[in-house]
Amino acid sequence: MRSFSSFSRFLLTVMLPLVLNAIAEEQAAIELPVQSGPAALPVPNPTKSLWVDTPGANPLGKEGSTGALTHDADICIIGSGITGVSAAYHISRLLLEEGVDGKDLKITILEARDFCSGATGRNGGHLTPAFFQGVVGYSALYGTEEAVRAIALEQHTSSSIVRLIKKTGAEAAVDLVEGGHTTLLFTKPEVVVAKADYAAAKAAGINVDSVKFLSEDEVKETYGAEYPAIHAPGHNLWPLKLVTHLYNLTKDTLGSKLTLHTNTPVTAIAPIIATSDTSSRRWNLTTPRGPVACSYVLHATNAYASHLLPHMHGPSGIIPTRGQIIALRAAASLDNITKSSWDGNDGFEYWFPRPLAGDETEPLVILGGGRESTKPKFELYTVDDASVNPVVGDTLRRFLPAAFPGKYEAGREPEMEWTGIMAYTKTHDPFVGPVIDPAQPDAHKGQYIAAGYTGHGMPRAYGCAEAVAGIIVADIAGKEYTVPDWLPRHYLTQNRLHE
Numbered sequence: 400m401r402s403f404s405s406f407s408r409f410l411l412t413v414m415l416p417l418v419l420n421a422i423a424e425e426q427a428a429i430e431l432p433v434q435s436g437p438a439a440l441p442v443p444n445p446t447k448s449l450w451v452d453t454p455g456a457n458p459l460g461k462e463g464s465t466g467a468l469t470h471d472a473d474i475c476i477i478g479s480g481i482t483g484v485s486a487a488y489h490i491s492r493l494l495l496e497e498g499v500d501g502k503d504l505k506i507t508i509l510e511a512r513d514f515c516s517g518a519t520g521r522n523g524g525h526l527t528p529a530f531f532q533g534v535v536g537y538s539a540l541y542g543t544e545e546a547v548r549a550i551a552l553e554q555h556t557s558s559s560i561v562r563l564i565k566k567t568g569a570e571a572a573v574d575l576v577e578g579g580h581t582t583l584l585f586t587k588p589e590v591v592v593a594k595a596d597y598a599a600a601k602a603a604g605i606n607v608d609s610v611k612f613l614s615e616d617e618v619k620e621t622y623g624a625e626y627p628a629i630h631a632p633g634h635n636l637w638p639l640k641l642v643t644h645l646y647n648l649t650k651d652t653l654g655s656k657l658t659l660h661t662n663t664p665v666t667a668i669a670p671i672i673a674t675s676d677t678s679s680r681r682w683n684l685t686t687p688r689g690p691v692a693c694s695y696v697l698h699a700t701n702a703y704a705s706h707l708l709p710h711m712h713g714p715s716g717i718i719p720t721r722g723q724i725i726a727l728r729a730a731a732s733l734d735n736i737t738k739s740s741w742d743g744n745d746g747f748e749y750w751f752p753r754p755l756a757g758d759e760t761e762p763l764v765i766l767g768g769g770r771e772s773t774k775p776k777f778e779l780y781t782v783d784d785a786s787v788n789p790v791v792g793d794t795l796r797r798f799l800p801a802a803f804p805g806k807y808e809a810g811r812e813p814e815m816e817w818t819g820i821m822a823y824t825k826t827h828d829p830f831v832g833p834v835i836d837p838a839q840p841d842a843h844k845g846q847y848i849a850a851g852y853t854g855h856g857m858p859r860a861y862g863c864a865e866a867v868a869g870i871i872v873a874d875i876a877g878k879e880y881t882v883p884d885w886l887p888r889h890y891l892t893q894n895r896l897h898e
């Protein structure tokens with residue numbers, strides 16, 4: 400016989416406006432044969448996001464979009480999201496560590512739209528590293544050592560970001576909130592998977608001491624939702640402001656050797672045929688504002704990677720996938736909502752309350768998700784972040800009032816709504832390292848990539864950028880790159896050729 404609490408949970412589950420347990424169906428959709436050609440360039444006039452479009456939030460927005468273009472650089476970084484800017488930051492530091500005179504090395508960042516207006520400027524704002532999640536699957540696919548590394552990469556990335564923010568006194572500048580992270584487990588399969596991953600992580604020697612499983616009653620008492628949950632450390636922040644901070648730190652080191660050109664899409668890359676009287680650069684980048692010659696190219700273009708690297712389109716590469724966010728005012732105080740960030744429904748939904756601003760009494764909650772309502776398409780193969788999907792929007796509007804009775808007002812309209820484009824891969828892991836086209840393995844010498852975070856980039860991109868920066872700097876210094884312990888070997892492009 401059902402207990403009362405599981406009966407009431409059953410009723411609530413029925414009331415949730417979500418498609419539950421859709422993860423396997425989404426994976427099947429990702430693995431379907433290719434659905435379209437290479438990605439288009441980022442579309443103009445994207446929907447307005449809180450992070451980008453709050454007045455004053457994006458001081459670098461139009462940087463370098465007019466005036467003279469940098470026509471020659473040692474390293475061209477395409478994309479000014481967290482990957483591209485973190486890579487510039489890491490390169491500037493690694494060059495000094497390697498004893499290469501970084502002051503003479505020119506880096507230019509080319510961005511198709513405004514500064515950081517891709518996924519990083521349009522995301523959910525969570526910096527939530529995995530502690531044990533996915534260990535069973537990773538172990539089965541790649542072995543336990545790789546499963547341990549997948550967790551280590553996220554822990555390394557998140558703690559490095561938080562350490563840097565604190566070391567440079569930027570907590571307030573980037574709105575860093577150490578509120579912890581809670582995962583609501585709506586269904587039995589989610590509980591079973593979480594417990595198995597937790598046990599496997601523990602058995603593999605991963606430290607899970609800070610992870611707590613909470614009963615329905617504990618969740619109800621503390622948070623007001625009637626589901627079991629998992630609580631672990633986690634942060635949220637203003638992603639664009641973090642990237643701006645990283646850019647400014649890099650600029651302090653490199654000065655005029657670092658240039659940024661926003662609203663300058665790269666439309667083609669072609670090899671430079673060396674002759675004795677021309678430059679020794681390897682690649683010529685075409686932009687509407689003129690060419691840029693460089694020796695190294697880093698594709699930090701995430702969802703759009705296949706535009707310049709057509710061999711990376713489809714399920715063996717990177718699938719652009721649209722995510723949608725609403726900013727919804729809660730109907731309860733921040734104390735009542737708590738500062739925790741959240742996810743649920745296998746990660747399809749994710750939300751957190753913003754710190755209170757001015758005379759606000761009820762927090763603005765940033766909620767993303769709802770793609771599962773569009774199954775079987777899941778918004779895969781969509782680069783249009785200039786529009787929203789009303790079906791997704793309807794799911795998002797109804798979710799929080801249903802999950803947290805009394806804390807959100809049913810029918811209240813969001814204050815903002817936007818979309819952004821994520822970069823899905825079949826294994827959910829990014830590609831990191833030299834660009835390799837299996838059909839012509841030597842055709843991209845000097846080109847590198849870090850992209851494909853599958854909607855989970857904040858605790859991975861800065862670390863992957865550190866790795867790809869290390870690979871580039873080792874090449875410049877004529878040394879062999881030593882792969883750090885924390886980097887999963889299955890992220891490396893040379894180990895992804897079978898996909």
Ligand SMILES: Cc1cc2nc3c(=O)[nH]c(=O)nc-3n(C[C@H](O)[C@H](O)[C@H](O)COP(=O)(O)OP(=O)(O)OC[C@H]3O[C@@H](n4cnc5c(N)ncnc54)[C@H](O)[C@@H]3O)c2cc1C
Binds near residue numbers: 483509523706722857
């Ligand atoms: C709606 C949404 C919610 C998300 N929520 C979270 C979250 O809460 N936590 C989390 O960890 N992750 C989240 N993610 C994922 C995370 O935002 C990304 O993984 C991360 O921001 C990727 O950073 P990036 O720098 O690689 O890519 P981007 O930030 O997308 O940067 C790539 C840049 O390249 C530019 N570009 C592309 N092609 C060209 C070209 N040819 N020439 C010049 N420029 C070009 C683009 O304009 C873009 O600015 C979310 C993503 C979305 C879209």
